[in-house]
Amino acid sequence: MAIFNSRSCLVLSSLVFTVLFLSCDSSNESSSVTTVSSLPGNKLYEQNCMSCHGKKGNLGVSGATDLTQSQKTLEEKIAFIKSGSGDGIMMSYSKKKGGPLSDEEIDKVANYIETLGQ
Numbered sequence: 001m002a003i004f005n006s007r008s009c010l011v012l013s014s015l016v017f018t019v020l021f022l023s024c025d026s027s028n029e030s031s032s033v034t035t036v037s038s039l040p041g042n043k044l045y046e047q048n049c050m051s052c053h054g055k056k057g058n059l060g061v062s063g064a065t066d067l068t069q070s071q072k073t074l075e076e077k078i079a080f081i082k083s084g085s086g087d088g089i090m091m092s093y094s095k096k097k098g099g100p101l102s103d104e105e106i107d108k109v110a111n112y113i114e115t116l117g118q
């Protein structure tokens with residue numbers, strides 16, 4: 001059985017090692033992606049919205065609307081967050097318009113701001 005000499009054994013084991021290493025690496029990558037997109041609405045709000053709207057929604061920096069007094073429906077809020085205020089103060093948050101949030105994340109953050117002031 002000449003193929004099982006020490007040299008081919010070395011080649012085989014380094015191949016196995018490479019495969020293991022690569023599979024570990026790709027599983028790490030996908031789990032960090034999951035963590036980012038699974039942030040709850042309150043965290044998305046803290047990271048993206050609190051600087052103007054404040055922790056309770058009523059801070060009003062740069063003329064930001066008091067979210068606790070908003071007359072908009074959930075659908076109107078989602079549309080507004082996606083497109084932004086249009087005057088350059090509140091940006092377009094939709095990834096489709098160059099913003100940082102996916103549709104799913106905008107749904108979550110909009111549902112979260114519905115709970116502000118309750």
Ligand code: HEC
Nearest residue numbers: 048049052062063064065070071072077081085089090109
């Ligand atoms: C740079 C400051 C700023 C940031 C950051 C910001 N906003 Fe705003 N937001 C504003 C301003 C200013 C308005 C009022 C714009 C107008 O009425 O023309 C506004 C209005 C709104 C409205 C409309 C409320 C209403 O009843 O008319 C919603 C909803 C809203 N913001 C949600 C959010 C969410 C959610 C985030 C984070 C993803 C966010 N905002 C981040 C400044 C900001």
